[in-house]
Amino acid sequence: MKSNGFNCELSYLISEKEDALFYSKGKYFTKARLMLKYIRKRKADAARASKFDIIFIFRDALPTGSIKYEKLFQSSGAKLIYDFDDAIFVLNMSEGNKSLSFLKRPEKTGEIIELCDLVIAGNQYLADYAASYNDNVKIIPTTIDTDLYQRIQHKKDKVCIGWSGSVTTIQHFEFAIPFLTKILKKYGDKVYFKVIGDGDYSNEELNLKGLSWNKNTEISDLSEIDIGIMPLPNDEWAKGKCGLKGLQYMALEIATIMSPVGVNTEIIEDGKNGFIADDHEEWVEKISKLIEHPELREEMGKEARKTVIDQYSVEANRDLYLTYFKEVLST
Numbered sequence: 001m002k003s004n005g006f007n008c009e010l011s012y013l014i015s016e017k018e019d020a021l022f023y024s025k026g027k028y029f030t031k032a033r034l035m036l037k038y039i040r041k042r043k044a045d046a047a048r049a050s051k052f053d054i055i056f057i058f059r060d061a062l063p064t065g066s067i068k069y070e071k072l073f074q075s076s077g078a079k080l081i082y083d084f085d086d087a088i089f090v091l092n093m094s095e096g097n098k099s100l101s102f103l104k105r106p107e108k109t110g111e112i113i114e115l116c117d118l119v120i121a122g123n124q125y126l127a128d129y130a131a132s133y134n135d136n137v138k139i140i141p142t143t144i145d146t147d148l149y150q151r152i153q154h155k156k157d158k159v160c161i162g163w164s165g166s167v168t169t170i171q172h173f174e175f176a177i178p179f180l181t182k183i184l185k186k187y188g189d190k191v192y193f194k195v196i197g198d199g200d201y202s203n204e205e206l207n208l209k210g211l212s213w214n215k216n217t218e219i220s221d222l223s224e225i226d227i228g229i230m231p232l233p234n235d236e237w238a239k240g241k242c243g244l245k246g247l248q249y250m251a252l253e254i255a256t257i258m259s260p261v262g263v264n265t266e267i268i269e270d271g272k273n274g275f276i277a278d279d280h281e282e283w284v285e286k287i288s289k290l291i292e293h294p295e296l297r298e299e300m301g302k303e304a305r306k307t308v309i310d311q312y313s314v315e316a317n318r319d320l321y322l323t324y325f326k327e328v329l330s331t
Contacts, residue, residue: 004322009052011045013038013063016215023167038062042069049076053329056081059088060112065105067112074115079328082113085122085142087240089129118328122242123263136328140320141263142242146305146313149251152223159187159291162194162225162254164245166213170198172238175231175259179283180206186284187291196221225254226297227290231283232259243267250274251308253301255290257283267312273303 001008014022014034021030042061046069049055055078061069074080089109113119113133120140121127130137161180163173173195180193184206195201199212211221222228228249232238239262246267249256256274258264268274275286290297310316 006322006325011041013041020167020212035064045069046072046076049073049078052076052078054079054081054325056083057112057116058083059086060108065108067108067115070112070115079118080116081118081120081325081328082116083120083122084109084126084130085240085242085244087126087129087237090236090240117331118324120324123240123266125239125262126242138320138324140317140324141312142244142247143314143317144247144251144308144312146251146309146315149219149248149308151252151254152220154220154224156224158189159191159226160194160224161191161227161229161287162196162222163229163231164196164213164222164225164248166197167200170195170201170210172230172232173201175233176229176283177203177206179280179287182280182284183287183291186288191291194221194225219252222248222252222254225249227287228254228256229283229287230256230258230264232261232264234259234261238262246274247308247312250301250304251313253298253305255297255300256304257286257290267307269307272300273307274300 018034021027022034039062045061049072055073055076057070057073057080060067061073070080089106091104091106110129110133113130116134117136119130119134119137121130121137122140122142124139127137127139161183163176165172183191184193193206193208195208195210196218197213198210201210202208214221228246230243230246230249232241241262241264243258243263246256246258246264250267250273256268257277258268258274260276260278265276268276270276275290277283277286290300
């Protein structure tokens with residue numbers, strides 16, 4: 001792709017189909033085969049690295065403890081830019097890959113940061129970590145393409161309370177079960193629940209079956225949600241979160257409730273463009289308010305989208321990337 005004077009080539013590793021295999025339980029032979037494929041791809045990337053002016057690394061070049069390819073990219077003469085939007089310096093394994101935790105080396109994050117000419121962090125918490133390894137750290141928040149994120153109307157007579165995530169973050173949805181159970185008991189068949197991101201997940205008590213993430217239907221799947229929730233534990237991993245799922249709800253004018261963890265308290269102005277909820281009682285209170293007042297859901301949804309357009313959209317942050325790219329090339 002070509003834009004604003006830059007030619008850009010993407011070299012991603014894991015396809016959507018492979019993602020489901022990579023984070024499933026077992027299937028070690030398949031995972032080993034995939035890893036060999038990824039290593040071959042990075043070898044090819046390293047062999048032509050000198051042809052590029054900038055090499056932009058998101059999280060890491062290879063999902064193992066090695067930084068071999070980051071070192072090869074640095075030695076190529078290209079400027080190295082590192083971008084991360086999670087606390088990946090804290091060990092956090094998916095359920096499907098816990099037995100392979102010995103292959104991970106979270107401390108490599110700092111080692112990669114030391115190699116780079118510029119580091120882009122998704123929030124202040126991550127930037128503070130990066131600053132201990134590199135003097136050139138900038139913050140650019142998670143961004144949403146608001147031209148793409150346009151709500152699709154669903155006809156229904158019940159209020160949908162939804163969560164979106166992945167197979168690696170489904171554990172965060174589990175924090176919601178106690179207060180969602182109370183909501184179900186309070187409102188009965190006036191509400192229903194939706195989980196997007198883990199097609200194998202189910203919860204009989206909530207009459208819930210998870211839906212796998214699908215790029216082609218993601219916006220329609222999200223648009224069914226009337227109240228989007230983002231519960232998080234107050235731990236080091238969660239503090240590194242950049243609010244992507246909450247911002248997706250907000251961009252689609254979905255009334256949003258988040259835990260007061262990390263960047264969430266910067267995104268949400270409680271009571272205006274969404275709600276912040278901490279303990280179970282507060283979650284029940286604020287979800288109930290949104291269930292009972294559809295006009296409040298609509299008002300908050302409009303304010304939420306405005307927040308995303310003004311502060312967290314691709315359009316609002318595009319010039320930051322261009323500015324930083326030009327700066328790093330000029331030094």
